[in-house]
Amino acid sequence: MVLLGSSGVGKSCLALRFGKDEFRSTSPTVGCAYLTRMVHLSDVNLRFEIWDTAGQEKYHSVTPLYYRGAHAAILVYDISKRETFLRAQVWLRELEKQVVPGSSVLWLVGNKGDLAEERQVSVQEGEELARDRGLYFSETSAMSGFQVSELLAAIALRVYECLGAQQEGLSEWRETPLVNLHHRDTFSSSAASCCRVGP
């Protein structure tokens, strides 16, 4: 599972809720954080590998590494900041380019439900966007824990269904290299040519 969205919308806090059911304000994520979490469905246990990506723009060039091959992508925005909702739509367009429809679960999450008084994005808007683009939709609050465990359980269920439906296609798709995203450099002992990256 990969968490995507602008800086400061609460991805790490959601991840922390998923993992430990705690709330703590965190410092901005550097690069990406990796956590694992077991989810118990009625007849099966799913082990989630959660990629909590950094929302900061400078890390955007590496983010595709994480959503490529993800079974679930969670697009997070902050209901009290309209720009983060717009940004989520940009992420969505990026995702749609990479993801074969139906192969992974996409979820739109309006976080910071506790800031309802400063709401700038209405529930309807979120729902509409989700409906138009075939996403699931929830509103949560990582701070109060509102709807978070429900969200995780729902994601787990959908992922499980999705996996069952197309085990074959998925593994095949995962192994297809996306040439334009790789920029693999080999290490050589000379310092000058050690590593390089596209901007």
Place this chain on the structure above:
Amino acid sequence: MDGEAPRARASWENGSLAPVDRLRTERADSPTPGLVEGTEPGAGQKSAMFVHAQSFEDLNAEVEKDARRDDEVDRSEGEHAEEELKVLVREENIEEPPNSPLESRSKEEDVSSEAWRSHRKHVFVLSEAGKPIYTRYGTEEALSSTVGVMIALVSFVEAEKNIIRSIHADGYKVVFLSKSPLVLVGVYRTCQSDKELLRELQYIYYQIVSLLTLTQLNHIFQHKQNYDLRRLLAGSEYLTDNLLLRLDRDPGLLLSAVTCLPLATSARDVVSSSLQAAKATNLVFSILLAGDQLVTLIRKKDQFLHHIDLHLVFNLVGSSSSFREGEGWTPICLPKFNTAGFFHAHISYLEPASQLCLILVSTDREDFFNMSDCKKRFLERLSKRSAYQALKEALKSPSYSVAQVGIPELRHFLYKSKSSGLYTSPEFPVMYQSDEEQERLMGLYQDLHSCLHHPTRPLSYFYRCGETENLLAWVTSGFELYLCFSPLGTKALAVSAVTKLLKWIRKEEDRLFILTPLTY
């Protein structure tokens, strides 16, 4: 720098360093000649871990080269000369640098207020087009006119095929560092020399490069000169803020060295060899930290880490809580290694509440699971050994008290072994426990450092009496030593303390330093 010691000695002989009478007394008391490089206590037995930038002069060679390319422009030369004179003649009872109240960052600060003006160290980063990128205090938007003046000064001097280095006026120093495509400006009220202030600005520059790479910076500004770089740096200002705090408080940044967690050799060897065994094709550096102290560092053969890069890693790990929540995986540029590209660092704590943080630096951005596996193998290996317990025990006493050395009136010291690039220092005694006092003591050390490494008249030996403490600093080709005594101490005592301290460090060097650095 090899030529440094002879040069210092030569200038000592011809007496250009200090008033004659002072020279005579000091020479009489002069301790035995310093141990030569490579044999001083704490010197590694094999090759060093770090890039061989053992001295402050090496570190600054780059800046000076830049600066000397063109003639120096000093807008108030008379004043500057006066300053230098002051530096030379001061020995006794000089005025202490003004204390800074503990400054907490507040972005909302009004830039026209007196409080804003009174900060001791301002740092501004701007683009060559004159766009503000970073300010330590206040908001960048509010500073556009100030920044405009700065860039006007820079370009005005540049138009004459010259470089502006500093302005000294009214107790302030304005220091400029032009690192295309960025310009860094520091406005200071401190006694530190321009050279030291430039070094601090350089650190800030490297911090920004480590987030973006120089290639990317150049690329951006080539395409869009008036790009607002704050977009890319958003969310990382706290790294720069913290680095600035470190520059005021961490002796490592002053000495261009790193300190180690005191640990028995046997335990350290086991930890190191366990880490050495957990290798992977693309792994370049494995670093184990305990807070701000190094436990061990393994590197690829023929690859060296520069202490600046290591300090940037320390700053990244120390400033972010995010690595506590899971395994971190982040692109990081180590600017002293290569400004053009990113390494990818796997950063995680060995245990959730532990101080021990493992950093695995790889060249491949898809190496996360390999690195994660390396960490697992290291942990498995380590937890089977008793050394892990010893390491955890050592964490409980990460420092030692100066009383263990057994020198009367000695309060604190810094000792750097030049060949290994490592330093050791006891914990701060009671009177330096508060942040203000620590910063004040660091200020005194910085002062001594400035004098010893003066660009034109370096000293090798310096004693200073103050109202609150007496200080002795000594630099040889092998080590740098800074001692802080109570004001009751005498010069004779201080001088005799040096030999005793060196003996003590020699006795303890196995524990205090990493003597046998390993490679994969």
